[in-house]
Amino acid sequence: MSNLLLLPVIVPLATVLILLLAHGRKWLQQIIGIGGIALQFTVAVWIFVVVNSQGIQVIQLGSWPAPFGITFVADLFSSIMLMVAALIGLMTAIYAMPTISDNRQRFSYYPLVNAMLMGVNGAFLTGDVFNLYVWFEVMIMASFVLLTLGGSRQQMNGAIKYVAMNLVASMLFLAGIGLLYGQAGTLNMADLALKIRASDDAFLLNSSAMLFFVAFSLKAALFPFFFWLPASYPTAPMAITAFFSGLLTKVGVYALIRFFTLFFVQNQSFWHPLLLWAGGITMLVGVLTAASQYDMRRILSFHIISQIGYIIMGLGLFTVAGIAGAIYYMVHNIVAKANTFLVAGMVYKLRGTYDLKAISGLYKNYPLVALLFVIPAMGLAGVPPFSGFVGKLMLVVAGFEAEKWVITGVALLVGLFTLFSMVKIWNEGFWKKHTGNDASDNKKLPVAMLVPVAILALITILLGVAAEPVVELCMRAAHQLIDPSSYIEAVLGKQY
Amino acid sequence: MIVEWIAAVLIIAGAFLMMIAALGIVRFRDVYLRLHAATKAPSLASLLLIAGIVLQFFSLPVLIKGLLIVLFIFITAPISSHMISRVGHLMHVRQDERTHRDELPEQDDDDQNIGPS
Amino acid sequence: MELYLIIAAIFTLAFLAPMLHKWFPKAIGWILASVPAAVFAYLIYLSIDIGYGLVVYESYAWIPSLGISMSFYLDGLSLLFLLMITAIGALVLIYSGYYMQHYSLKGRFYFYLMLFMGAMMGLVLSGNLISIFVFWELTSISSYLLIGFFHEKTKSRAAALQALLVTALGGLALMAGMVLINLSTGTYEIIELLNEREILQNSPYYLAILILVGLGAMTKSAQFPFHFWLPSAMAGPSPVSAFLHSATMVKAGIYILLRLAPVLGGTLEWRAGLSVVGLVTMLVGAYFSLTQKDLKAILAYSTIMALGTLMLLVGIDTYQSIKAAIIFLVVHSLYKGALFMVAGSIDKQTGTRDIYQLGGLFRTMPYTTVVALLALFSMAGLPPFIGFVGKEMIYEAKSIIPETGNLPLIASIIANAFMVAISAIIAWHVFFAKAGNLPKQPKETPFRLWVGPAVLSALSLLLALFPGFFDRNIAEPAIGAVWDASVSLQIKLWHGFNLVLLYSVITIAVGALIFAFRKKIIPAIQKFNERFFAIDFAQKFLDMVDGFLHLTKKKTDFIQGGVQRYYLMIIFVTASALVWYQLFYTRFWDFNSDIGYIPFYAAGVAVVVIAATVVAVFSKSRVVALIAMGMVGWGLALIFAFYGAIDLAITQIMTETLVLVIFVMIIYHLPVFKSFSRLSTRIRDGVIAVVFGGFMMGLSLKADYLNLYPAISDYFAQNSFTEGHGRNIVNVILVDFRAMDTLGEITVLTIAAIGVFVLMRMKNKKTEELK
Amino acid sequence: MGLILSILTGVLYAAAIYLLLRRSIVKMILGIIFLGNATNVLVFVSGGLTKASPAFIAEGQQVAAEHIADPLPQALILTAIVISFGIIAFSLALMYRFYKITGTDDLDDVTEEDEV
Amino acid sequence: MNDFNIIRTAAYIAFGFLLLALVFVFYRLAKGPSLPDRLVALDLTAYIAIGMILTLVFISGQTRYIDVALIIALIVFIGSVAVAKFLKRRFYDR
Amino acid sequence: MTTQILRISSKYLKPAFVVLSLVILYRGHNEPGGGFISGLLAASGYVFYMLAWNVETALKKMWIQPVPLMAIGLLLALASGIIGVAAGEPFMSGQWITVLNITLGTPLLFDVGVYFTVIGVMLTIMSVILEKVDQWD
Structure with missing residues (x-):
């Protein structure tokens, strides 16, 4: 019973309010906005420490007992995600200082980022299906606004697609909730888990599970629901795109993992092959489409899709190793992927374009940028000793252990293609002979751009080199997910 | 008992009036005539229905709410019909040829802000 | 004994290299070379113990939850490879200290080179399959960076990409194979695996493991049909070729096979698979090397031939063949390293690498000529060089395999005859024949450019003449590590008149014949090639990549059509x-x-x-x-x-x-x-x-x-008034039971209002992007 | 007759999908509105249709009568309606902006390849 | 509750009339011909809705429904006014 | 398009809307209504006023501008939750007091917060949208 769990929602909300009242002054917005996120990060770490040492934390909002009111629950999985989300928020907000236009910073950027983090945090923490929907809406509403601010044709195009497809997803989600409530008579996740696991007829819940699956797949950009992502992500400024790439799809994935480990376990022979197929095709399609692109942002955007496939594969394996791999991969991917986007933003700042055909000579003139690109890129490609390698290894081991040969083979092959597209960026953008004047090609990048990238790169390295604590943590988190009895007990109390 | 009977008559009358109004907007020949049907009859119809309710479930709040409804309908219905007829006229919606007079020929002078732009 | 310190030292040096280069631009080669040289000396000292059967094993936990540790395992096999890496590495560093003088971005070059050296040493020192894989990938990456050193040339970039993709593909296969090994035996540790031979060979995954590990080895060691990246990789600077493509990276595949031979080897699948691959590669390498004009390309193809030979020897899997493989490994590293460096010097001094354009260099570059000739003799397998010893052993090994008859032997003789001919052609055309028009007037190279090849060539000679220490302390333990039996090896130049000697004579004779009739044979082969083997594998690969891109582009346009x-x-x-x-x-x-x-x-x-x-x-x-x-x-x-x-x-x-x-x-x-x-x-x-x-x-x-x-709504009906003080249950739910929903809801509304506000008020600017 | 509300749900969904697939952005947003309505009806129907009085506790009583409508789906739909109201307002503003920037209301006119 | 409840019966009959009215109005909405015609139809729909809600009061015996009618009465005209305003603008725009 | 009829009626209807909305807000916990409905109702009054006159005039008539109103509303909602925390219970636990036979509690405060937020939101949206329409006139 600790109100601590509320802070990740209340802190950003309060930040948003203060920012709304203090709109117009850039420096004030920066201080309050970034300070708010930093506070969130601290809170997230605190929650993590508490959860790690004392087990699953629960708060019954409004003192209403569990299945009736709304419950906030933090298990290891949520608290890891909370931490990573706040980290990415912090880094991108710092990165935004020199890159987002003044006008935006004065009025809308910081409140929206905080609001989106509020939604994300709420989604990670809530233990109630409908409440999850509400947080999803908070999140996507904020992301809508963040994404649509801008004036180009392409941006509008991306925005419309993003809005339309996400709304479809939301509505399917809501329909799923309606059916679920009609059938199971409760909305609390732990209660659902208890009731569904106890019932023989629970496989009849498949239809609402399917609606959830489609809705979350849309949010998570699984094949064939990913179209909005490459259409919209490349259109926003990089600080925002990086922020999105780290969080938006991952919340969808989080929901998938939460739902399909906690209570939609009634018909495993139906769901797990489906998830595996979805994951496999997703990773293949994403990476193949990425390979053909020449726009850095689009390459990276398509990559997000392929990496989602890995995570879903981990879920589809449904073993402790698989889910631990999925969690690890998710953490790694959030960090590394956001970082590559931030580096792409640097490239844009230096060269004024994202088109690889027009970018050249970065390697020679900007070795630091090259280094900062290589680390997350190799991380994504799964080259040891960076974080991606450990994630891939965990998934491959899990896949082989579960004797799912095809998908594991696909996962390995996709690693090769990922490497290919990263190297393509490197070959074209960095190694190619500089077409312009070398002598004048020595722009300085602002420190506020370099610092977040460097920190994220450091994390990528640390996740790989000092992987043990993280891997062990993911294993424990996966244990909690696979065997939810501790979750249920924490939420519903001893009496169940 | 007698109250119930009166109330019943009032509802049926109100509903019937409503139907007549609807029939009116189907049968009448142009917008302006239909507006008559669509504004006057329903106002009366709701008055009747509310009277029925007040009779049947008499209490002070019900009376007040009923009066408010009637009041609001009597205020707002003319506003909307006024706007609709105005716009119809401005749009040159065809009048039935049997209408004798058009009191607002082409001009629209009480509207200061707007001119053809 | 802290083995990790060796690798740590190299890596530290790698990270310091750019700075060192800034401070000591002239002496950088010497400075960097000193560390591998010291390591070499230390290893020689160690080898005394290793010769008596000492095995060093250290393990440091990395990811224990996955059973992965960073463990180091030094036995005879590792030692042999380490010695080659450090020796050739030190010499190459000295060589490149001069060679690279006039290129820009040298600091990064040294960084990559040292990184590669560290990775390679890590690879051969690792005692855990996963840590082997880690270093394996690191060698791929650093070799990519090295091959693409002249990155402003399209060709270099393509070559680097090719090498990376091919080796990375193999790397993935290797990783899968290693995971499967773990699945069968429950361990990644080499030292534990050595006892699991039975389990592994009876595992249902045995064949899969074999294929996957084999694929990894084939790509790294440039086996047919993955051989094509090696000639393309000649686009890199010569020191890189001398280091990577003679003794180190291309041998990594052979190394992993030798390492796993005690566990995986001995089965029919192992023998058949590796032998066939090796045989084909050997013939392909030998055959194509004859028609090349570019000196480095010739060397590259002859390397492929040598790698094929090694693979074949590993595949034959007898005591003799393993012995031959180990010896030939050393032989080849020595002469090929020397020849690559010489090729680089010649390129540097004359401006061309076309052997038919070159000529008469013995006048202008006498030291280089001597050094090169020594190496070429070794390559041709003439006595008294160790190349001769190696070849003798190969023939010996091949002549006593029961299953396949004489086929490997005959193929081997043909391939070696080609080598003889090529050596002769190189020797004649580069150093003695009349020169064509050279872009630059050649003059003798400075000491730093010829000392490296000179040392290697000298070693080729010395090891054959005075084999004692080498036999006892280096070769024997290495063979012992692979072939689990007490080994006693005597390298002898003279075996007496026997069948093997006859084979050697035949080889040299055929080689001499080819050389004598080269004017007729080579054009004939070329014509034949054009008609029947008009496959440029490298080009095919690039075409494949292009086609793949095209296909995915089409598919993307179809899927992500924009509507x-x-x-x-x-x-x-x-x-x-x-x-x-x-x-x-x-x-x-x-x-x-x-x-x-x-x-x-x-x-x-x-x-x-x-x-x-x-x-x-x-x-x-x-x-x-x-x-x-x-x-x-x-x-x-x-x-x-x-x-x-x-x-x-x-x-x-x-x-x-x-x-x-x-x-x-x-x-x-x-x-x-x-x-x-x-x-x-x-x-x-x-x-x-x-x-x-x-x-x-x-x-x-x-x-x-x-x-x-x-x-659950009954609860609301019961408690709405008593606990929530409201008669409107829906409202009580909204503001009390599920107030959090409502809070989120009004937040959504607020954000939407901000959004509408901004969208409607925003000025119609053309683009609002990064400033 | 019992089917009629289900049919209504289906028709609303079908209408929404059909409108979403049109080229005009106005119709697309109409489609979004219909989708929201359809979902609300679906939730309402799945909550159970019973002959029940409104979910109020009568004056002078502590607990609700036996047969009241299930209040929870109502609260959920109410929240959903409000949220979709915000979203629709936003999409309408977006529509305005889209038209101002692109000069068209035809979604097919604008694809991802457009570079300004 | 006896079998023949006069108020209830009357309310059912009233509902019948109101539904009929709704159908008529719908006909006008679908048919047009002009936009103001349809607007009239929309306006009348609101009144029919009020009528239905009021009739529902009789059937259910719940006076709380009157609130719904009150709100409808208060708010619907804003829609008509807005649409009318729009039509005017549109017309001048031609 | 505005007319005299609209203008005059809007003058009288706006206060009627606001008063009625307050009544509905107050009764919301026990009778149909509540923060959202009453907020929309109050906002509708102003929207009608905007339609009849124009946005500027309508906003001048307001004591607090829409955007701060939103923030205040959210703040009230948040505060109502924090009161529960201050009382040592989980967030949003209802705290009730009875003054003169009227039961007041934090959920009612929350409802008031919703009320203000909704008015602020509606008027923010409507004002920027109707602004454009005013510009056309």
Whole structure:
């Protein structure tokens, strides 16, 4: 019973309010906005420490007992995600200082980022299906606004697609909730888990599970629901795109993992092959489409899709190793992927374009940028000793252990293609002979751009080199997910 | 008992009036005539229905709410019909040829802000 | 003994290299070389113990939850490789200290080179499969960076990409193989694996492991059909070729096979697979080397031939063959390293590498000539060089395999004869024949350029003449590590008159014949090649990549075509398909046709709403659609009211009205509907819509059917007034029981308001991007 | 007659999908509105249709009568209506902006390849 | 509750009339011909809705429904006014 | 398009809307109504006023501008939750006091917060949208 769990929602909300009242002054917005996120990060770490040492934390909002009111629950999985989300928020907000236009910073950027983090945090923490929907809406509403601010044709195009497809997803989600409530008579996740696991007829819940699956797949950009992502992500400024790439799809994935480990376990022979197929095709399609692109942002955007496939594969394996791999991969991917986007933003700042055909000579003139690109890129490609390698290894081991040969083979092959597209960026953008004047090609990048990238790169390295604590943590988190009895007990109390 | 009977008559009358109004907007020949049907009859119809309710479930709040409804309908219905007829006229919606007079020929002078732009 | 310190030292040096280069631009080669040289000396010192059977094993936990540790394992095999890496590495560093002087970005070059050296040493020192893999990938990456050193040339970039892709493909296979090994035996540790031979060979995954590990070795060691990256990789600077492509990286594949031979080897699959691959590679390498004009290309193909030979020897898998393999490994490293460096010097001094253009260098570059000739003799396998010893052993090994008869032997003789001929051709054309037009007037190279090859060539000679220490302390333990038996090795130049000697004589004779008739044979072969082997593997590979890109581009354009309707269409179609599939799978077709209480007036309103919906959908006018939509909204509000949802009905009416107002005020600014779609499009969309709507209808029918438990709402009815102090249960739920939902909801509204505000107020700037 | 509300749900969904697949952005947003309505009805229907009085506790009583409408789906739909109201307002503003920037209301005119 | 409840019966009859009215109005909405015609139809729909809600009061015996009618009475005209305003603008725009 | 009829009626209807909305807000916990409905109702009054006159005039008539109103509303909602925390219970636990036979509590405060937020939101949206329409006139 600790109100601590509320802070990740209340802190950003309060930040948003203060920012709304203090709109117009850039420096004030920066201080309050970034300070708010930093506070969130601290809170997230605190929650993590508490959860790690004392087990699953629960708060019954409004003192209403569990299945009736709304419950906030933090298990290891949520608290890891909370931490990573706040980290990415912090880094991108710092990165935004020199890159987002003044006008935006004065009025809308910081409140929206905080609001989106509020939604994300709420989604990670809530233990109630409908409440999850509400947080999803908070999140996507904020992301809508963040994404649509801008004036180009392409941006509008991306925005419309993003809005339309996400709304479809939301509505399917809501329909799923309606059916679920009609059938199971409760909305609390732990209660659902208890009731569904106890019932023989629970496989009849498949239809609402399917609606959830489609809705979350849309949010998570699984094949064939990913179209909005490459259409919209490349259109926003990089600080925002990086922020999105780290969080938006991952919340969808989080929901998938939460739902399909906690209570939609009634018909495993139906769901797990489906998830595996979805994951496999997703990773293949994403990476193949990425390979053909020449726009850095689009390459990276398509990559997000392929990496989602890995995570879903981990879920589809449904073993402790698989889910631990999925969690690890998710953490790694959030960090590394956001970082590559931030580096792409640097490239844009230096060269004024994202088109690889027009970018050249970065390697020679900007070795630091090259280094900062290589680390997350190799991380994504799964080259040891960076974080991606450990994630891939965990998934491959899990896949082989579960004797799912095809998908594991696909996962390995996709690693090769990922490497290919990263190297393509490197070959074209960095190694190619500089077409312009070398002598004048020595722009300085602002420190506020370099610092977040460097920190994220450091994390990528640390996740790989000092992987043990993280891997062990993911294993424990996966244990909690696979065997939810501790979750249920924490939420519903001893009496169940 | 007698109250119930009166109330019943009032509802049926109100509903019937409503139907007549609807029939009116189907049968009448142009917008302006239909507006008559669509504004006057329903106002009366709701008055009747509310009277029925007040009779049947008499209490002070019900009376007040009923009066408010009637009041609001009597205020707002003319506003909307006024706007609709105005716009119809401005749009040159065809009048039935049997209408004798058009009191607002082409001009629209009480509207200061707007001119053809 | 802290083995990790060796690798750590190299890596530290790697990171310091750019700075060192800045501070000591002249002496950088010497400085960097000193560390591997010191390591070499230390290893020689160690080898005394290793010679007596000492094995060093250290293990440091890395990811214990996955059973992965960073462990180091030094036995004879590792030692042999380490010695070669450090020796050639030190010499190459000295060499490149001069060679690279005039290139830009040298600091990074040294960094990569040292990184590679560290990775390679890590690879051969590792005692854990995963740490082997880690270093394996690191060698791929650093070799990519080295091969692409001249990165402003398109060709270099392509070559680097090719090498990386091929080796990375192998790396993935290797990783899969290693995971499978772990799955069968439960360990990644080499030292534990050595006892698991039985288990592994009886494992159901044995064949898969073999293929996967073999694939890894084949790509790294440039075996047919993955050999093509090696000649392309000659686009890198010569020191890189001398280091990577003679002794180190290309031998990594052989190393991993030798390392795992005690565990995986000895089966028919192992023998057959490796022998066939090795044999083909050997012949391909030898054959293609003859027609090349570029000195480095010749060397590259001859390397392929040597690698094929090694693979064949490993595959034959007898004591003799392993012995031959180890010796030939050393032999080849020595002469090939020297020759690559010489080739680099010649290129540097004359400006060309075309052997038919070169000539007469013995006059202008006497030291280089001597050094090169020594190495070439070793390559040709002439006595008294160790190359001769190696070849003798190979023949010996091949002549006593029972299963395959004489085929390997004959192939080997042919291949070696080619080598003899090539050595002769190089020697003649480069150093003695009349020179063509050289881009630069050659003059002797400085000491730093010829000392490296000189040392290697000298070693070729010395090891053959004075084999004692080498035999006892280096070769024997190495063989012992692979072939688990007590080994006693005596390298002898002279075996007496026997069959093997005859084979050697035949080889040299055939080689001499080829050399003598080269003017006829080479054009003939070339013509033959053009007709029958007109396959440029490297080009094919690039074409494949291009084709792949083209294909994916096409596919992307098809999938991600940019038109939103198609996206939505695919989404709806897939969603419908999934739900229908699920309905089918769940075998639940019996819908509940009587879904509850429906009074006639509700039904009537519903019918009108349906009709209004149809009007809204098909109307040609926006305003009509809007009005119909308003009617739908109110109809729904009525239906809500009929079922007792008062607050809901009020809210629905209010929002519907306000949406109508907003909508009308916005389409103010937009043009009227045009009829965009053709009839067929509409019918298609209509079908999709009906299918989707159909299953939603089905789901709503099913909804009431399954009621697992009584709903939780009774609690609200019980406690709303007593605990929540409100008689309006819905409102109490909204502001008390589920107040968090409402908080989120008003947050959404606030954000939406901010969004609308910004969107409507924003100036119409062209682009608002990064400044 | 019992089917009629289910049919209504289906028709609303079908209408929404059909409108979403049109080229005009106005129709697309109409489609979004219909989708929201359809979902609300679906939730309402799945909550159970019973002959029940409104979910109020009568004056002078501590607990609700036996047969009241299930208040929870109502609260959920109410929240959903409000949320979709915000979203629709936003999409309408977006529509305005889209038209101002692109000069068209035809979604097919604008694809991802457009570079300004 | 006896079998023949006069108020209830009357309310059912009233509902019949109101539904009929709704159908008529819908006909006008679908048919047009002019936009103001449809607007009139929309306006009348609101009144019919009020009528239905009031009739529902009789059937259910719950006076709380009157609130719904009150709100409808208060708010619907804003829609008509807005649409009318729009139509005017549109017309001048030609 | 505005007319005299609209203008005059809006003058009288706006206060009627606001008063009625306050009544509905107050009764919301026990009778149909509540923060959202009453907020929309109050906002509708102003929207009608905007339609009849123009946005500027309508906003001048307001004591607090829409955007701060939103923030205040959210703040009230948040505060109502934090009161529960201050009382040592989980967030949003209802705290009730009875003054003169009227039961007041944090959920009511929350409802008031919703009320203000909704008014602020509606008027923010409507004002920027109707502004554009005013510009056309």
